[in-house]
Amino acid sequence: MTHKLEADGIELSFGTRKILKSVYLNCETNVVTGLLGRNGEGKSCLMNIIYGSLKADIRSVRFNGTSVLQAFKRPDLLTYLPQFNFVPAILTLKRVFNDFELAFADFEAAFPEFAGRERAKVGQLSGGQRRLLEVYLIIQSKSQFSMLDEPFSNIMPLHIEKIKELIQATKPRKGFLITDHYYQHIMELGDRLYLLREGQTHLCQSRADLEWFGYVSQLVQ
Ligand SMILES: Nc1ncnc2c1ncn2[C@@H]1O[C@H](COP(=O)(O)OP(=O)(O)OP(=O)(O)O)[C@@H](O)[C@H]1O
Numbered sequence: 724m725t726h727k728l729e730a731d732g733i734e735l736s737f738g739t740r741k742i743l744k745s746v747y748l749n750c751e752t753n754v755v756t757g758l759l760g761r762n763g764e765g766k767s768c769l770m771n772i773i774y775g776s777l778k779a780d781i782r783s784v785r786f787n788g789t790s791v792l793q794a795f796k797r798p799d800l801l802t803y804l805p806q807f808n809f810v811p812a813i814l815t816l817k818r819v820f821n822d823f824e825l826a827f828a829d830f831e832a833a834f835p836e837f838a839g840r841e842r843a844k845v846g847q848l849s850g851g852q853r854r855l856l857e858v859y860l861i862i863q864s865k866s867q868f869s870m871l872d873e874p875f876s877n878i879m880p881l882h883i884e885k886i887k888e889l890i891q892a893t894k895p896r897k898g899f900l901i902t903d904h905y906y907q908h909i910m911e912l913g914d915r916l917y918l919l920r921e922g923q924t925h926l927c928q929s930r931a932d933l934e935w936f937g938y939v940s941q942l943v944q
Pocket residue numbers: 737742760761762763764765766767768769
């Protein structure tokens with residue numbers, strides 16, 4: 724069964740500054756939806772609004788047609804990788820995998836550098852390792868949809884490729900909404916691509932569209 728996550732009519736302002744004017748997004752299971760946009764366009768705010776952790780002036784967020792105001796209370800529907808570290812440093816990896824109902828052995832198999840580190844605390848990992856752990860947890864989490872805010876930041880190239888493989892492998896059972904400034908990875912992964920510009924989402928088909936909107940520079944022939 725295909726599940727749908729729709730956000731529309733979203734408006735957000737901070738004081739007199741209008742950030743989001745009329746945003747529309749459509750995500751589905753078995754689809755990777757990419758969200759691109761310049762710094763400060765409102766991508767993280769949009770994800771927080773969908774998650775229910777940021778109040779918008781106007782919002783409509785629906786899962787299979789039903790409005791959900793506080794998706795953060797529904798990990799069966801939606802999980803969210805924010806830009807900041809969200810797993811407490813004090814927890815052991817064993818505890819974290821238990822909480823997410825995931826097998827540490829699968830993580831070890833995918834990333835052998837974590838082999839035998841089940842009893843280590845999250846705070847003992849390097850910055851990149853900690854980020855990798857969090858990216859993995861959200862990708863593999865048992866939700867219908869996952870939003871990933873900059874999953875490739877602070878991750879080494881070899882692991883970026885692995886993460887992309889994991890997303891592709893998980894895609895048949897969930898929908899992804901991903902934003903990252905490594906737009907080439909987003910274009911490669913994304914089945915559907917939105918550009919957020921001046922408070923509105925624009926469906927883009929190709930790099931030429933991104934050039935037209937001024938998100939990337941034109942390639943010199
Ligand atoms: N609590 C707040 N109060 C006032 N302005 C805010 C607040 N939170 C975010 N903003 C502003 O809203 C705009 C959108 O921020 P947001 O973090 O969503 O951008 P972004 O597209 O995710 O940027 P980046 O690509 O740099 O992560 C920015 O101009 C930011 O300064």
